[in-house]
Amino acid sequence: xxxxxxxxxxxxxxxxxxxxxxxxxxxxxxxxxxxxxxxxxxxxxxxxxxxxxxxxxxxxxxxxxxxxxxxxxxxxxxxxxxxxxxxxxxxxxxxxxxxxxxxxxxxxxxxxxxxxxxxxxxxxxxxxxxxxxxxxxxxxxxxxxxxxxxxxxxxxxxxxxxxxxxxxxxxxxxxxxxxxxxxxxxxxxxxxxxxxxxxxxxxxxxxxxxxxxxxxxxxxxxxxxxxxxxxxxxxxxxxxxxxxxxxxxxxxxxxxxxxxxxxxxxxxxxxxxxxxxxxxxxxxxxxxxxxxxxxxxxxxxxxxxxxxxxxxxxxxxxxxxxxxxxxxxxxxxxxxxxxxxxxxxxxxxxxxxxxxxxxxxxxxxxxxxxxxxxxxxxxxxxxxxxxxxxxxxxxxxxxxxxxxxxxxxxxxxxxxxxxxxxxxxxxxxxxxxxxxxxxxxxxxxxxxxxxxxxxxxxxxxxxxxxxxxxxxxxxxxxxxxxxxxxxxxxx
Ligand SMILES: [Zn+2]
Numbered sequence: 001x002x003x004x005x006x007x008x009x010x011x012x013x014x015x016x017x018x019x020x021x022x023x024x025x026x027x028x029x030x031x032x033x034x035x036x037x038x039x040x041x042x043x044x045x046x047x048x049x050x051x052x053x054x055x056x057x058x059x060x061x062x063x064x065x066x067x068x069x070x071x072x073x074x075x076x077x078x079x080x081x082x083x084x085x086x087x088x089x090x091x092x093x094x095x096x097x098x099x100x101x102x103x104x105x106x107x108x109x110x111x112x113x114x115x116x117x118x119x120x121x122x123x124x125x126x127x128x129x130x131x132x133x134x135x136x137x138x139x140x141x142x143x144x145x146x147x148x149x150x151x152x153x154x155x156x157x158x159x160x161x162x163x164x165x166x167x168x169x170x171x172x173x174x175x176x177x178x179x180x181x182x183x184x185x186x187x188x189x190x191x192x193x194x195x196x197x198x199x200x201x202x203x204x205x206x207x208x209x210x211x212x213x214x215x216x217x218x219x220x221x222x223x224x225x226x227x228x229x230x231x232x233x234x235x236x237x238x239x240x241x242x243x244x245x246x247x248x249x250x251x252x253x254x255x256x257x258x259x260x261x262x263x264x265x266x267x268x269x270x271x272x273x274x275x276x277x278x279x280x281x282x283x284x285x286x287x288x289x290x291x292x293x294x295x296x297x298x299x300x301x302x303x304x305x306x307x308x309x310x311x312x313x314x315x316x317x318x319x320x321x322x323x324x325x326x327x328x329x330x331x332x333x334x335x336x337x338x339x340x341x342x343x344x345x346x347x348x349x350x351x352x353x354x355x356x357x358x359x360x361x362x363x364x365x366x367x368x369x370x371x372x373x374x375x376x377x378x379x380x381x382x383x384x385x386x387x388x389x390x391x392x393x394x395x396x397x398x399x400x401x402x403x404x405x406x407x408x409x410x411x412x413x414x415x416x417x418x419x420x421x422x423x424x425x426x427x428x429x430x431x432x433x434x435x436x437x438x439x440x441x442x443x444x445x446x447x448x449x450x451x452x453x454x455x456x457x458x459x460x461x462x463x464x465x466x467x468x469x470x471x472x473x474x475x476x477x478x479x480x481x482x483x484x485x486x487x488x489x490x491x
Contacts, residue, residue, distance in 0.1 A: 043398075053405065060473045113363045117282065118279070125143050149276055175220045237254060237457060238251075238254050240312050240454050290348075305346065318460045323381065344484070344488070365431040380440075390416050392419045402490070442474055
């Protein structure tokens with residue numbers, strides 16, 4: 001992002017220089033400032049009247065001094081806690097967010113969603129045989145069950161560990177060498193990419209093994225499957241997450257322990273005693289919280305702002321994704337506080353079940369597909385709470401270009417990106433995006449996101465209040481622009 005931003009500034013400066021030169025025989029003055037007056041097209045000017053630009057500035061200023069989002073996040077994470085699908089805390093969070101949005105004066109609806117109810121149990125592992133083992137000694141391995149994992153016997157199972165680096169290696173070993181074994185997928189999370197600002201690429205590469213590895217191992221008769229944690233930190237933390245139902249116990253070991261097991265297995269036979277006792281309970285009825293601030297001129301046209309309310313159970317779901325929910329809530333809070341009535345309907349959605357199968361967004365799609373042509377745009381924030389860089393957008397190029405005056409408003413804190421995305425920029429808005437709704441993902445500096453993501457360290461202290469305020473400002477300004485620009489965003 002910084003690179004493309006610098007390139008853009010350089011291009012702007014060069015363009016101004018060339019225009020100045022072509023218009024005058026005088027030697028052109030060298031550009032004095034990078035804060036070039038943004039140039040606006042006719043379509044931009046027509047859509048963003050001076051009054052609207054003034055209101056966007058006021059929304060930004062209000063959000064940058066508003067602690068509403070942080071206080072809501074504090075309640076969600078500290079008073080309510082982890083909000084795994086189907087848990088009592090998820091239910092409490094639904095009721096809490098619905099009541100808060102009602103108190104803001106919004107029309108609140110609870111949309112029924114059937115969610116899985118999986119409960120973590122004991123999770124321990126020891127290496128009970130390995131080369132060079134001291135007599136009577138075992139080595140502890142730190143791990144955590146993946147969502148949906150089945151249980152080992154209550155007193156655990158013991159089996160040889162087979163380490164593979166990729167799916168090809170697994171396949172080449174075949175059923176004969178995999179059957180009855182514990183398979184460890186040792187795909188390494190690329191920290192250098194993450195440090196360079198490309199952490200979601202590192203995540204995408206490694207998460208394939210968490211998602212599909214256990215099933216692939218089960219298909220070859222494995223007794224259990226382990227994956228190296230998809231995470232970026234060095235504090236021996238296991239990172240849980242969704243894994244396709246495999247019918248065998250499945251867990252994430254820490255990066256440190258994956259390396260330990262791989263090193264020992266390269267020397268000789270390694271056997272592990274593994275105990276995982278999670279339970280799959282009957283499905284539970286839960287809800288998406290949907291809250292409308294009705295539009296004054298086009299109530300039937302809808303702009304969605306959203307985050308997902310459910311979280312993993314190890315931490316308290318502060319960055320994933322309590323932060324997304326509370327900045328969406330604040331978009332409505334700011335408008336009410338400033339008494340700014342949206343022309344189109346602003347719809348706040350707190351999604352349920354993003355982490356455990358996306359039943360929430362499926363239910364919304366099922367119930368609202370016919371309204372998608374009147375969904376002007378959908379925004380989701382689900383990449384943390386760090387300093388916002390702008391938006392990744394999946395929409396036509398003219399539509400994205402039309403939003404430049406909005407990011408000009410956000411330029412004071414650097415959230416200027418309108419980065420075209422080939423993929424839907426948010427899991428819960430993916431189906432809207434696939435159905436033609438212009439989609440935006442609030443994009444944060446993700447360099448440290450995967451240090452904490454899906455681990456016990458996803459807690460409130462990781463959220464910097466000033467950065468959360470910037471996120472709330474970016475969300476509220478973009479949302480109000482979309483509700484109040486003259487024309488609905490073109491498709
Ligand atoms: Zn998330």
